Amino acid sequence: GAxxxxxxxxxVAKRGQDVALRCDPISGHVSLFWYQQALxxxxxxxxxxxxxxxxxxxxxxxxxxxxxxPEGSVSTLKIQRTQQEDSAVxxxxxxxxxxxxxxxxGSGTRLTVV
Amino acid sequence: QKExxxxxxxxxxxxxxxxxxxxxxxxxxxxxxxxxxxxxxxSPELIMSIYSNGDKEDGRFTAQLNKASQYVSLLIRDSQxxxxxxxxxxxxxxxxxxxxxKGTLLTVNP
Numbered sequence: 001g002a003x004x005x006x007x008x009x010x011x012v013a014k015r016g017q018d019v020a021l022r023c024d025p026i027s028g029h030v031s032l033f034w035y036q037q038a039l040x041x042x043x044x045x046x047x048x049x050x051x052x053x054x055x056x057x058x059x060x061x062x063x064x065x066x067x068x069x070p071e072g073s074v075s076t077l078k079i080q081r082t083q084q085e086d087s088a089v090x091x092x093x094x095x096x097x098x099x100x101x102x103x104x105x106g107s108g109t110r111l112t113v114v
Numbered sequence: 115q116k117e118x119x120x121x122x123x124x125x126x127x128x129x130x131x132x133x134x135x136x137x138x139x140x141x142x143x144x145x146x147x148x149x150x151x152x153x154x155x156x157s158p159e160l161i162m163s164i165y166s167n168g169d170k171e172d173g174r175f176t177a178q179l180n181k182a183s184q185y186v187s188l189l190i191r192d193s194q195x196x197x198x199x200x201x202x203x204x205x206x207x208x209x210x211x212x213x214x215x216k217g218t219l220l221t222v223n224p
Contacts, residue, residue, distance in 0.1 A: 031210060042118075042202050042214030043158065056211070091157055098210055100146045100165075105157040 002026070004106035006092050012112045013082045021077045021109045025094030032075050033103065034067055035091040043091055043105075049075060061086075082113045117141075120203050120215035128223050133190040135218050137203030140184070147179055149188045150202040152217065158202055162188060193222045 005024040013019050025032050030051055035043035036059075045059040051072035060067070064083075069075040079086055089110050095103035117140045127133045135149075146165050150158035164170045164177040164186065176189040186205075190197055200217040207213075 033210070033212075040216070042204075042216045043212075044214070045211050048210050050210075089157075100206055102146075102148050102160040102163050102204075103212075104160070108157045 004092055004094050004104055006090075006106035006109050008109060009107065010110050010112075012114060015083060015113055016081050017113075018078065018080045019082055019111065021079075021090050021111070023075045023077070023092030023094075023106060025073065025075070025092070026096075026104065029094035029096045030072075031095040031098060031103070032069060033093045033095075034075070034077050035093065035105075036061075037089045037091055037108070039088070046077070046090075079111075082111075084113050087111055087113045118203055118205055118213050118215040120201075120218050122216055122218060124219040124221055126221045126223060127193050129193060129195060131193050131222075133193045133197065133220055133222070135188040135190075135201050135203075135220065137186045137188075137215055138184055139186070139203075139205045139213075141205070141207050141213075142181075142184065143207045144184075144205040146206045147177070147186045148204040148206075148212070149175075149177060150204060150214075152200045152202055154199075190220075193220075195222045195224050198222050 032049040034046040037043040048056040049069045064080045066078045089108040092106045093103040149162040152158045162177040178187045202217045203215040204212045
């Protein structure tokens, strides 16, 4: 597709449930990023991949969060044992030139933990 | 801690006026500066980028950067109701990570 695709668009999870969020980057984009945006806040960095290598996971809030990009294309962000504070919009972005040129976000997945 | 600060607003301007949005950043090593527009319920959309001191104009939008003062701004001329959105300031220091401000909510009144 022409843009970054994320699924599902909305996810309601019961507290303690595991969830998996998917990101399909723009074809050929080497760099892939995950951000978390809480209500009324700016996006906050979670993790960065260059191809299949996870080069930075410093923003992941806890060891319940795990991201992978095994073939250097599609990425999955997994959250185990979800908590209410995990409720947020999870944004994926990709780039072929690095953040110094900005990058394009997908439409996001809105996660609500009840 | 690297920070990007924005006035959260809301900023309200009449249609046709100039809207001025401001942002300061703490990391003197920041290299690239961006403005994203985010409509309610939508994802951020890149509208302006600026890399060197001075002004950069694109249509009704002008970005201004002053690295000595660690200040970046966005001016929107002839504001339209369709410009009503949250405007996010973002900066990079390293070559991959964007740091965002909390955003300023702009409302343009017809």
